[in-house]
Amino acid sequence: xxxxxxxxxxxxVFAVAITLLALNLTxxxxxxxxxxxxxxxxxxxxxxxxxxxxxxxxxxxNHHALIKSIALVDRTLLFLNLVLLLFVVLxxxxxxxxAQYLPVGGRGVKVAMVLYSAVFLGMSVGFGSVxxxxxxxxxxxxxxxxxxxxxxxxxxxxGSGVYVVAIVISLFDAIIAFILMALTAVYYIxxxxxxxxxxxxxxxx
Amino acid sequence: xxxxxxxxxxxxVFAVAITLLALNLTxxxxxxxxxxxxxxxxxxxxxxxxxxxxxxxxxxxNHHALIKSIALVDRTLLFLNLVLLLFVVLxxxxxxxxAQYLPVGGRGVKVAMVLYSAVFLGMSVGFGSVxxxxxxxxxxxxxxxxxxxxxxxxxxxxGSGVYVVAIVISLFDAIIAFILMALTAVYYIxxxxxxxxxxxxxxxx
Amino acid sequence: xxxxxxxxxxxxVFAVAITLLALNLTxxxxxxxxxxxxxxxxxxxxxxxxxxxxxxxxxxxNHHALIKSIALVDRTLLFLNLVLLLFVVLxxxxxxxxAQYLPVGGRGVKVAMVLYSAVFLGMSVGFGSVxxxxxxxxxxxxxxxxxxxxxxxxxxxxGSGVYVVAIVISLFDAIIAFILMALTAVYYIxxxxxxxxxxxxxxxx
Amino acid sequence: xxxxxxxxxxxxVFAVAITLLALNLTxxxxxxxxxxxxxxxxxxxxxxxxxxxxxxxxxxxNHHALIKSIALVDRTLLFLNLVLLLFVVLxxxxxxxxAQYLPVGGRGVKVAMVLYSAVFLGMSVGFGSVxxxxxxxxxxxxxxxxxxxxxxxxxxxxGSGVYVVAIVISLFDAIIAFILMALTAVYYIxxxxxxxxxxxxxxxx
Numbered sequence: 001x002x003x004x005x006x007x008x009x010x011x012x013v014f015a016v017a018i019t020l021l022a023l024n025l026t027x028x029x030x031x032x033x034x035x036x037x038x039x040x041x042x043x044x045x046x047x048x049x050x051x052x053x054x055x056x057x058x059x060x061x062n063h064h065a066l067i068k069s070i071a072l073v074d075r076t077l078l079f080l081n082l083v084l085l086l087f088v089v090l091x092x093x094x095x096x097x098x099a100q101y102l103p104v105g106g107r108g109v110k111v112a113m114v115l116y117s118a119v120f121l122g123m124s125v126g127f128g129s130v131x132x133x134x135x136x137x138x139x140x141x142x143x144x145x146x147x148x149x150x151x152x153x154x155x156x157x158x159g160s161g162v163y164v165v166a167i168v169i170s171l172f173d174a175i176i177a178f179i180l181m182a183l184t185a186v187y188y189i190x191x192x193x194x195x196x197x198x199x200x201x202x203x204x205x
Numbered sequence: 206x207x208x209x210x211x212x213x214x215x216x217x218v219f220a221v222a223i224t225l226l227a228l229n230l231t232x233x234x235x236x237x238x239x240x241x242x243x244x245x246x247x248x249x250x251x252x253x254x255x256x257x258x259x260x261x262x263x264x265x266x267n268h269h270a271l272i273k274s275i276a277l278v279d280r281t282l283l284f285l286n287l288v289l290l291l292f293v294v295l296x297x298x299x300x301x302x303x304a305q306y307l308p309v310g311g312r313g314v315k316v317a318m319v320l321y322s323a324v325f326l327g328m329s330v331g332f333g334s335v336x337x338x339x340x341x342x343x344x345x346x347x348x349x350x351x352x353x354x355x356x357x358x359x360x361x362x363x364g365s366g367v368y369v370v371a372i373v374i375s376l377f378d379a380i381i382a383f384i385l386m387a388l389t390a391v392y393y394i395x396x397x398x399x400x401x402x403x404x405x406x407x408x409x410x
Numbered sequence: 411x412x413x414x415x416x417x418x419x420x421x422x423v424f425a426v427a428i429t430l431l432a433l434n435l436t437x438x439x440x441x442x443x444x445x446x447x448x449x450x451x452x453x454x455x456x457x458x459x460x461x462x463x464x465x466x467x468x469x470x471x472n473h474h475a476l477i478k479s480i481a482l483v484d485r486t487l488l489f490l491n492l493v494l495l496l497f498v499v500l501x502x503x504x505x506x507x508x509a510q511y512l513p514v515g516g517r518g519v520k521v522a523m524v525l526y527s528a529v530f531l532g533m534s535v536g537f538g539s540v541x542x543x544x545x546x547x548x549x550x551x552x553x554x555x556x557x558x559x560x561x562x563x564x565x566x567x568x569g570s571g572v573y574v575v576a577i578v579i580s581l582f583d584a585i586i587a588f589i590l591m592a593l594t595a596v597y598y599i600x601x602x603x604x605x606x607x608x609x610x611x612x613x614x615x
Numbered sequence: 616x617x618x619x620x621x622x623x624x625x626x627x628v629f630a631v632a633i634t635l636l637a638l639n640l641t642x643x644x645x646x647x648x649x650x651x652x653x654x655x656x657x658x659x660x661x662x663x664x665x666x667x668x669x670x671x672x673x674x675x676x677n678h679h680a681l682i683k684s685i686a687l688v689d690r691t692l693l694f695l696n697l698v699l700l701l702f703v704v705l706x707x708x709x710x711x712x713x714a715q716y717l718p719v720g721g722r723g724v725k726v727a728m729v730l731y732s733a734v735f736l737g738m739s740v741g742f743g744s745v746x747x748x749x750x751x752x753x754x755x756x757x758x759x760x761x762x763x764x765x766x767x768x769x770x771x772x773x774g775s776g777v778y779v780v781a782i783v784i785s786l787f788d789a790i791i792a793f794i795l796m797a798l799t800a801v802y803y804i805x806x807x808x809x810x811x812x813x814x815x816x817x818x819x820x
Contacts, residue, residue: 005417005474007210012425015217016631018294019225020429025298029305035316053294057287061280064210075471079599082467089428089463093435100439111445189284212620220627221426223704224635230708234715240726258704262697266690269620394694415622415679422630430634485676489804492672499633499668503640510644521650 002073006081010067013085014060017092021052024096044102048116051178052095054185055120056088059127066127070134071141080133084126087119094119102174113170113177120181121163128156159184207278211286215268218290222297223261226254229301249307253321256383257300259390260325261293264332271332275339276346285338289331292324299324307379318375318382325386326368333361364389412483416491420477423495424470427502431462434506454512458526461588462505464595465530466498469537476537480544481551490543494536497529504529512584523580523587530591531573538566569594617688621696625682628700629675632707636667639711659717663731666793667710669800670735671703674742681742685749686756695748699741702734709734717789728785728792735796736778743771774799 025045027038063084070077094116101112134140135149144152162184169177230250232243268289275282299321306317339345340354349357367389374382435455437448473494480487504526511522544550545559554562572594579587640660642653678699685692709731716727749755750764759767777799784792 002478005421008213008418009421009425009470011210011214012217012422012627012630013429015214015627016221016426016429018290019218019221020433022294022298023225023228023433025295027302027305030309030311030313035302035306035313035320039316039320050291053291054287057284057290060214061283061287064283068207078471078474079467082464082471085428085467086460086463089432090435093432097437097445100437101445104440106440108440108445111449115445115449213623216620216624217422217425217627220422220624221631223700224628224631227704227708228635228638230705232712232715235719235721235723240712240716240723240730244726244730255701258701259697262694262700265624266693266697269693273617412683415626418623419626419630419675422627423634426631426634430638433638488676488679489672492669492676495633495672496665496668499637500640503637507642507650510642511650514645516645518645518650521654525650525654 003067003070006073006078007067010063010081010085011060013088014056014063017088018053018056018060020092021049021056021095024092024099025049041103042099045099047178047182048095048099048102051182051185052091054189055123055181056091058185058188059084059088059123062127066131066134069140069142072137072139077130077133077139080126080130084123084130087122087126090119091123098178102178105174109174110170110172113174114167117163117166117170117177117181121160121167124156124160124163128153128160131156159188208272208275211278211283212272215272215286215290216265218293219261219265219268222293223258223265225297226257226261226300229297229304230254246308247304250304252383252387253300253304253307256387256390257296259394260328260386261296263390263393264289264293264328267332271336271339274345274347277342277344282335282338282344285331285335289328289335292327292331295324296328303383307383310379314379315375315377318379319372322368322371322375322382322386326365326372329361329365329368333358333365336361364393413477413480416483416488417477420473420491420495421470423498424466424473427498428463428466428470430502431459431466431505434502434509435459451513452509455509457588457592458505458509458512461592461595462501464599465533465591466501468595468598469494469498469533472537476541476544479550479552482547482549487540487543487549490536490540494533494540497532497536500529501533508588512588515584519584520580520582523584524577527573527576527580527587527591531570531577534566534570534573538563538570541566569598618682618685621688621693622682625678625696625700626675628703629671629678632703633668633671633675635707636664636671636710639707639714640664656718657714660714662793662797663710663714663717666797666800667706669804670738670796671706673800673803674699674703674738677742681746681749684755684757687752687754692745692748692754695741695745699738699745702737702741705734706738713793717793720789724789725785725787728789729782732778732781732785732792732796736775736782739771739775739778743768743775746771774803 025042027035027042033041098109098112098116101109131152135144135152162180166177166181169180230247232240232247238246303314303317303321306314336357340349340357367385371382371386374385435452437445437452443451508519508522508526511519541562545554545562572590576587576591579590640657642650642657648656713724713727713731716724746767750759750767777795781792781796784795
């Protein structure tokens with residue numbers, strides 16, 4: 001089956017990106033500030049690490065289900081998938097930037113959270129474009145019935161919509177934008193209601 | 206078989222995390238301190254590298270056996286596995302922190318070793334939760350007989366228990382906590398007594 | 411099939427190299443320069459990241475198609491593939507160097523862009539040598555007819571030729587060399603005209 | 616087949632280690648020293664990168680052939696393989712150290728080259744122990760005839776022997792030790808004489 005290298009390469013990128021997140025966690029050696037104070041000062045780094053870890057984890061779980069439904073791998077799919085990965089690879093950078101500015105506040109943190117949300121938005125749009133590609137032609141092993149297209153699309157638009165809202169909120173209050181994205185991640189982890197028969201098939205097989 | 210991407214992604218994360226451990230090993234260029242003195246000064250870095258390498262290696266070997274026994278991959282399993290990986294990814298950070306504070310002693314090293322043990326504990330609990338998930342429903346290809354559940358659980362509780370003890374000991378003597386974890390790793394590498402027929406099956410096939 | 415480890419290792423190297431590109435993107439914490447100014451000052455870093463990401467992506471897509479056509483994996487192929495990967499691994503370094511010198515201009519940026527183009531040229535020549543190897547003996551599952559050899563070769567020579575031209579142009583104007591390589595990357599992403607029946611077969615199956 | 620995760624994890628570690636080698640290649644931004652002088656000053660870094668890249672590449676090619684001959688994956692094999700990987704993961708560190716001290720000479724470079732050779736020796740001994748394991752029991756799909764054991768062993772002892780010699784030479788002249796290891800790598804890349812029927816079978820299938 002030809003999907004295997006698409007999956008292997010994507011899994012490699014997801015795995016490296018999710019592991020590089022923790023490279024931003026560093027403390028200074030013994031000296032002026034005690035270790036427990038340093039760890040407390042880094043609480044936003046840990047929070048940003050946790051959120052980005054699960055956002056990458058969720059997109060990996062969904063990527064897993066989406067690629068499994070694909071019958072045909074062509075160059076268009078490979079490049080749409082690269083757009084998705086382009087933003088996944090940026091997540092360690094946007095996470096490190098958010099973690100640097102979150103403890104300080106002011107104008108910098110608003111810019112940092114716009115960047116942080118925008119990278120997630122890019123990833124979400126990249127994922128949506130791979131999904132849209134699967135709806136056309138003979139791209140799926142089991143075609144999604146036409147009446148299921150819009151509910152499924154809305155689901156993805158919903159995901160991207162949260163990040164658009166987070167960008168706007170970031171301009172006013174970066175913390176609320178962070179909490180909104182964290183709650184969205186929790187929702188995606190706990191929700192189990194399939195929105196389409198195809199999604200259900202993807203999920204439990 | 207659907208376990209393949211779960212394995213590929215997990216192997217990717219294990220492989221990146223285990224390789225990033227060595228990124229913390231650096232020496233200064235020619236100058237004030239001779240290279241052999243620098244290497245000697247870094248002896249705790251090497252010891253921490255060695256211990257963390259084999260702890261990740263052991264969990265990878267056990268993950269290998271555990272996932273092989275799974276018949277069904279669902280979203281719950283994927284997210285429990287992500288919790289396990291969340292702590293695996295933190296190991297290079299906790300190892301670097303321990304290596305920085307071990308040569309100095311004082312209060313900092315106690316905090317560092319509590320962090321170091323706690324990350325291993327989180328990994329161990331994450332692994333235990335994946336194992337617990339396999340005991341229910343039709344999740345295993347060959348169900349474990351009910352009378353084997355508790356012995357198998359105790360084995361995992363035992364592993365986590367060592368890390369709880371190490372956290373407590375760290376508050377008094379960081380070196381003893383380190384030695385305890387090193388001896389536990391050696392034990393897991395050399396022991397070959399299967400605790401259940403299923404474990405034996407996993408091991409030698 | 412024996413190609414699997416060649417693919418797995420190559421995919422691993424491609425995935426790590428493409429993800430390490432973004433390690434060069436870093437901003438300073440809150441302080442002298444506002445975050446939005448820093449991001450603007452880093453515009454060349456983002457442009458170089460984008461170009462290198464898609465150059466690695468394109469070579470991965472083509473590698474995917476090329477390896478799929480191979481019937482026999484021998485030591486010669488493995489070492490030719492290593493030469494290709496040798497240059498892929500250098501891309502994060504040459505990208506970081508280009509990003510450092512592009513904002514400044516002067517003689518340094520010319521040297522930086524010669525280096526940047528030369529690493530791509532090395533990658534392209536490495537890819538071409540793997541391709542040349544597939545044309546001889548019984549190396550392909552479906553042999554390419556002899557009259558298709560030169561058109562296919564010309565295609566690869568064309569790719570390498572662009573990088574030779576970019577090296578020469580870099581000595582006069584680094585920005586034009588950068589734009590030339592960016593347009594070439596866009597061309598390779600959008601073009602869909604197969605140059606040989608075998609290439610078509612590789613592409614759409 | 617059960618070898619797949621052993622291969623996937625090992626390939627992941629090889630791929631990450633080989634890519635991290637190039638992380639040590641960095642230049643300063645525009646300023647005091649021109650870029651072409653910096654690149655020239657880093658010539659030993661490039662030489663060490665090149666040698667370490669091909670040493671990892673060669674061990675990957677041989678690992679590929681060795682694991683393919685294995686019928687049975689047990690815990691002992693997994694831990695012997697981990698010992699091999701333990702030293703592979705140290706190569707970026709030993710390479711960076713050698714690259715730092717090679718341009719300077721003096722006592723530091725001798726210690727650096729002893730470290731560099733010793734890490735390769737550890738890798739070679741780890742590989743030899745995996746090979747030794749395959750000679751016993753029913754570990755191979757096609758058992759190696761007993762009269763082929765010693766010629767095959769000698770081949771591996773030969774490889775490790777070069778590194779022992781390199782360690783000794785390093786104490787007198789680091790450059791000669793480096794050249795010896797480089798010539799050995801070239802030899803392993805170009806040699807094609809199979810030493811046993813089994814090795815031939817591994818090589819060309």
